[in-house]
Structures are given as C-alpha cells and as structure tokens.
Amino acid sequence: MGKTRTSTEKELGVHFNLEPIFRPKSMVVVGISTKNYINPGTTTFLKNVFETNLGEKCYAVNPRGGEIEGQKIYREIKNLPEIPDIAVIAVQPNIAVFAIEECIFLGVKGLILISGGFAETGTKEGRKIQNQIAKMCLENNVPLIGPNCVGVFNPPYIDSIFLQSEKLVFPPKGNVSIVSQSGGILLDQFFLAFKSREIGVSSAVSVGNKAVINEVHMLEYYAEDKETDVISFYLEGFGPGEGRQFLESSKKTKKDIVIYSGGTTEASKSAIQSHTASIATNFEVARSAFKQYGILQPITEMEVLNYIKTYSVLASSKKPIRLDKRLSGKVAILSVSGGHGVVCSDLLHKYDLELVQFTEHEQEEMRARVTSTVADIGGFSNPIDITGAGTDADIIGVLDYLMQLEKVEIVLCIVVPYPPQISVQIGRRIAITARKYPTKPLVCFVPYIEKYDLIRESLELFHIPLSATVSETVQLAAAIRDKSRALLRLKKHK
Numbered sequence: 001m002g003k004t005r006t007s008t009e010k011e012l013g014v015h016f017n018l019e020p021i022f023r024p025k026s027m028v029v030v031g032i033s034t035k036n037y038i039n040p041g042t043t044t045f046l047k048n049v050f051e052t053n054l055g056e057k058c059y060a061v062n063p064r065g066g067e068i069e070g071q072k073i074y075r076e077i078k079n080l081p082e083i084p085d086i087a088v089i090a091v092q093p094n095i096a097v098f099a100i101e102e103c104i105f106l107g108v109k110g111l112i113l114i115s116g117g118f119a120e121t122g123t124k125e126g127r128k129i130q131n132q133i134a135k136m137c138l139e140n141n142v143p144l145i146g147p148n149c150v151g152v153f154n155p156p157y158i159d160s161i162f163l164q165s166e167k168l169v170f171p172p173k174g175n176v177s178i179v180s181q182s183g184g185i186l187l188d189q190f191f192l193a194f195k196s197r198e199i200g201v202s203s204a205v206s207v208g209n210k211a212v213i214n215e216v217h218m219l220e221y222y223a224e225d226k227e228t229d230v231i232s233f234y235l236e237g238f239g240p241g242e243g244r245q246f247l248e249s250s251k252k253t254k255k256d257i258v259i260y261s262g263g264t265t266e267a268s269k270s271a272i273q274s275h276t277a278s279i280a281t282n283f284e285v286a287r288s289a290f291k292q293y294g295i296l297q298p299i300t301e302m303e304v305l306n307y308i309k310t311y312s313v314l315a316s317s318k319k320p321i322r323l324d325k326r327l328s329g330k331v332a333i334l335s336v337s338g339g340h341g342v343v344c345s346d347l348l349h350k351y352d353l354e355l356v357q358f359t360e361h362e363q364e365e366m367r368a369r370v371t372s373t374v375a376d377i378g379g380f381s382n383p384i385d386i387t388g389a390g391t392d393a394d395i396i397g398v399l400d401y402l403m404q405l406e407k408v409e410i411v412l413c414i415v416v417p418y419p420p421q422i423s424v425q426i427g428r429r430i431a432i433t434a435r436k437y438p439t440k441p442l443v444c445f446v447p448y449i450e451k452y453d454l455i456r457e458s459l460e461l462f463h464i465p466l467s468a469t470v471s472e473t474v475q476l477a478a479a480i481r482d483k484s485r486a487l488l489r490l491k492k493h494k
Contacts, residue, residue, distance in 0.1 A: 016143040016213065018221045021110035022203060023157045024085035026057040028077060028108075030099045031090030031115075034068050040114055040162035041090030042068065044151075051165060053156045059084060077102050086110040088151065088160050093117045093129045096147070100133055104140045111137065112160050113146035119209050120148050134211040143217070149208025150183035153201075161187070174200010176312050177225065179218040180234035181207055189260075189301055190234070199309045202227040214238075216245045223253035229315035232258045232308050243286065247293050256311040256483065257295045260304045261286075294486035298479075306475040310465050311483065320463040322438045327409045327484040329353040331477055332402045333383035335414035336390045336422065340445075341383030344412060344470045351478035355382045356408050369397030391421040396429050403437040410441045410477045414470070417452055427458030434464060441465075441480045445473040 027048060031041030041060075048058040049071055060068065065075045074080055077087070077099070087103045089096050089111060096115055103111060118130040130147065137144045145151055151160030161168065161183075168187060171194035180186035183206040194201060202225070207213060215233060222228045231253075238246065250257055290297050298307045314321055331353050335341040345355055358366075363380040370378065370386065374394050379385040384402075386394050395413070402411050415426060427446070434442045446456045448468040459466050465480070467473040 014138055014141050016141065016217055017109070018143055018213070018217065020085040021112065021143060021145060021152055021158075022154045022221075024054065024110070026059070026082055026084040027054055027086050027088065027158065028059040028061055028074075028080060028084040029088045029090065030061045030077065032060040032062040032068065032073055034062070034064075034066050034073065038164070039090075041088070043162045043164060044088050044090065044114070044160050045071075047159050047161075047165060052159055054158065057084075077106060077108075083107050086112065086158075088112045088114060090114050090162070093126065093147075097129060097132060100144070101136060104136055104142050109142070111142060111144040111146075112149075112151040113144055113208075113211070114149055114151050114160065114162055115146075116148040118147045118211070130209060130211050137212045144212040145205060146208045147211060149206040150186065152203070152205050154203035163187075169195045171195045171199060171201045173202070174312060175202055175227065175229040175315060176200060176232055176308055177202045177222045177228040177230070178204035178232050178234075179207060179215055179222075180204070181210070181236045182234055183208070185234045189304075190232070193301070193305055194308075197305050197309055199305065199312055210239065214242055216242055216249055219246060219249050219257070220252075223249070223255060228255065230256045230258065230308060230311045232260070232304075234260050236261075243289070247289055247295075250293050250295055256315065256486075258304065258308050258311065259290060259295060259297045260301075261297065296479075296482055296486055298475075302472070303475055306467070306472050307479040307482070310476050310479040313463050313465050314480070314483070316463045320434065320438075320465075321441045321480070323441070323480070323484045323487055324439055325484065327441075327481045329478070329481045330356045330407065330409045331412055332356050332405075332408045332410075333412045333414065334386070334395065334398055334402060335383060335416065336386045336388060336395070336419050337414065337416045338379065338383075338385040338387070340414045340416055340470055341385055344414060344473060345383050347471055347474045351474055353410075353474065353477055353481065356405075358382055362405070366398050366401055369401055370394040388419040389421070390419055392423050392426050392429055395422075395426060396433055399430065399442075400433050400436075403433065403440045403442070408440070410443065410480060412443050412445070412473050412477055414445045414473065415455060416445075416447070417455060424452075424454040425458075427455035428462075431459055431462030431464055435462065441477075443467065443473055443476045443480070445470060 029041050029045040033039035033042050045060045048054045059080050060073045062073050066073045083106050087108050089099050119127045153159050169192045171191055178190050186206050222231045298304045333341050333344050366380045367375040373389045378387050402408050443465045444459050445467045446452055465476045467476050
C-alpha cells in the first residue's frame with residue numbers, strides 16, 4: 001500500500017474499537033461444513049454456540065444452507081436475523097474478500113480472519129489479497145484480527161480457537177493478557193505452560209499476519225482493560241513504523257509489559273517471513289529501546305514464565321510488595337538446607353544478583369533469634385543455614401530480622417519442609433511476617449508436591465511470589481529487581 005500503516009491510519013482518522021471483538025453480543029461464522037466436524041469454521045461455530053455466552057446468538061453461514069447440531073445454517077450473511085457484532089471468516093482467500101466486503105457493507109463491527117493463504121505464502125497474489133482486505137478495513141474503520149491466526153480467546157464471551165476444547169489445555173482465569181503472532185506459541189508455550197505454573201489469563205489473541213490489528217493496537221486496548229494487569233507478547237517483528245509507535249504507546253500505561261522474542265537469529269528471521277510475513281526486528285537494538293521504556297524482555301521460556309508469574313502476583317489486588325526504589329539486586333538467602341543455599345548462591349551471578357555480606361554483629365543478632373541448638377550449628381554468613389534442627393520459630397526469627405535490614409533488598413526463603421520440627425503452619429507464619437514489611441520483597445521456594453500444598457496455599461493466599469525450583473527462585477528475584485528498574489524508567493519517560 002506504499003505508505004506505512006501508521007501514516008495511513010492517521011490520514012484516515014482511524015480509531016479501532018476492539019470491544020465488540022473481545023466481548024461480542026452476537027457473532028457469525030462464515031465457512032461452515034456440515035460434513036466435516038473438525039473443519040475450522042465448524043469447530044469455531046459449535047464451540048461458541050455451546051461453550052460461550054453467545055449461544056443462540058452465534059450464527060453459521062454456508063451457501064448450501066442446512067442444519068448442524070440442531071442449529072440453522074444461513075445461506076448468506078444478509079439473511080441473518082440481526083447484524084452480528086463480529087464475523088469469523090474461515091474460507092479461502094479469494095472468497096474471504098467478498099465475505100469481508102459484505103460484512104463491512106452490512107455494518108459488522110469487527111472481523112477475525114482465521115484462514116491462511118495470504119502474505120505469509122510469499123506470493124504476489126497472497127500479498128495482493130491481504131492488502132486489498134486491509135485497505136477495505138482501514139477505509140471503513142473496521143478492526144480485523146489476522147489473517148492466518150487462531151484469533152481471540154476471552155471466555156466466557158468468545159473463543160475463536162478452531163481446535164476442539166478437549167484437545168486444548170486452558171490456563172485458569174487471571175490478570176495476564178497475551179498477544180502472540182503465533183497461534184502455536186500461544187497454545188503451547190503460553191496456555192500449556194501457564195496451566196502447569198498456575199498463571200491466570202484474562203484474555204489472549206493471536207494476531208497472525210497483522211494485516212490490520214497489530215501489537216500497538218493490542219497494547220493500547222489492554223492498557224485500558226480493567227481485567228488486565230500484565231500484558232505479555234510473543235513478538236517476531238514489527239512492520240514499518242510500528243516499533244516506535246509501540247514504544248510511544250507503552251509510555252501511557254503503568255502495567256507490566258513482558259516481551260518474548262522470536263527471530264533473534266538469521267535462520268529464524270527467514271522462517272518468520274514464511275510464517276506471518278513479519279519484518280524481523282533487530283532485537284539487539286530493540287532490547288536497548290525496550291529497556292529504556294521499562295519494557296521487560298526475559299530471554300528463555302522459563303524466564304518468561306517466571307517473570308510473568310511474578311508480575312501477575314505483584315499486581316494482584318492485595319499487593320504484597322510496594323516497590324518504591326531502584327533495587328541493585330542485593331539478596332539474602334535463608335534456608336534449612338545448606339545444599340539448597342549453596343546452589344541458590346551459585347546461580348546469582350547469572351542474573352546479576354549479589355549476596356549481602358553480614359557483619360559479625362549482624363550474624364550475632366541472628367543467632368540471638370534462634371534456639372541454642374541452631375545457634376551452635378547453624379551458619380549465618382549468607383546463605384544462612386538454619387539446618388535440619390530448625391523450627392518454625394527459628395525461620396521466622398531470622399526472617400523478621402532480615403526484613404528489617406536496609407542493606408538486604410530481596411529475601412529468598414527456601415522452605416524445605418523435611419526437618420521434623422517444621423510444621424505445615426510455616427507458610428502462613430512466613431506470609432504474616434512478610435506483610436509487616438510491604439516494601440521488602442520476599443520470594444519463597446516450596447517443593448511442588450501434594451504433601452506440601454497447605455504451605456504453598458498459605459503463601460499464595462498472601463500473594464507471595466512462589467517458586468518450584470531453586471533456579472526459579474533466583475529468576476523471580478531478578479524479575480522483581482528488573483521491575484523496580486522499569487518503574488523508574490517509566491517515571492522518566494512519562
């Protein structure tokens with residue numbers, strides 16, 4: 001189309017309303033098969049009739065008409081009993097053009113184009129049809145998600161993921177919203193992983209080729225969405241002008257923005273072109289820009305999950321931590337297992353965290369807060385080892401002291417509940433102690449096995465960041481440190 005999307009939108013005065021797409025009161029699915037129940041259109045239609053609030057307000061269109069599962073199939077969109085809020089298009093590209101044209105003419109408020117065969121094919125014809133559709137939508141101020149996507153997941157309002165629900169793993173409801181260029185990444189490395197880590201999702205969208213709606217639009221939408229506290233992106237690249245606009249839009253929200261990047265190598269950049277037809281971004285340059293604007297960009301899959309889970313917990317209505325200063329990453333490790341403490345301390349350098357050095361006086365203060373047995377055999381230099389002789393009271397006594405020390409920025413409490421005198425009440429006692437110090441971050445490790453559910457649940461009820469492995473414990477601490485820095489950068493740029 002010649003000009004950048006940004007300039008075209010400004011010239012046309014476009015401002016998309018995405019609310020009908022995420023909370024539609026009525027919907028039509030174009031591309032139903034009465035013979036193939038795993039057809040994308042058929043699956044999407046049946047899911048929304050029987051599994052969302054849409055119910056009978058979800059309509060089906062196929063030129064042959066007929067019926068499926070007791071639901072009438074209409075021959076044309078204009079024959080529907082009402083003009084639906086949105087349309088999900090699941091037909092081949094040359095037919096999709098006419099379906100979208102009719103939807104726009106009738107006044108449909110939003111479109112989700114799940115079909116493939118457009119610009120991602122690399123063909124002149126695919127690009128031409130995609131540009132034609134984008135032009136129609138821009139000129140008529142109609143938002144379109146896709147093409148080449150799984151669309152929108154926002155239960156109980158809509159679920160346009162065209163796979164049967166029994167084949168998918170869904171995360172619990174929560175305060176994280178996801179924007180992914182890849183439907184596969186959304187379903188596997190977000191949904192599946194979020195479920196295993198108990199990370200709650202508010203809504204999610206797969207934007208695919210981003211013919212019209214892109215990450216900038218989604219950032220602006222979720223920045224205003226009351227159910228979203230953390231906005232996470234799987235990002236392969238920006239189109240012309242989109243990167244700068246994304247940064248400018250990020251300045252308008254205090255919500256945590258976490259980016260997981262694909263396309264950081266030359267090999268993956270060529271793969272991206274055939275995947276969603278994105279322009280692969282120079283992420284070395286982008287990383288620096290993201291950092292300046294308080295946008296967080298962990299590297300590995302596990303880091304992404306741990307950062308998002310940390311920010312989800314910290315953004316809860318009962319905020320456990322009030323970050324009011326820049327943290328350099330000085331930590332204290334408290335454990336009843338010397339080995340766990342050593343392993344934890346070995347991992348700190350990888351994340352630019354540092355053990356606090358305690359004076360002799362400070363170590364004596366800690367000894368004075370434990371039983372005589374622990375005082376004689378424990379280690380108090382950092383990592384602090386209460387040893388297997390420790391009790392609940394020993395842990396709480398030292399923890400309370402560490403939370404008071406200004407030189408300690410973050411406390412890592414490794415709760416290995418095996419010692420005989422550690423009770424299931426330790427989680428609640430730790431949480432109550434932490435509540436006394438709202439500006440001092442605390443991260444806890446508890447083994448993820450059923451036997452210790454009571455301890456974990458007590459910590460989770462008080463919204464204490466909780467890990468399942470020692471390495472995750474360190475990553476959660478790094479996430480908190482990075483958040484403190486991001487908050488200061490946000491103040492600078494706002």
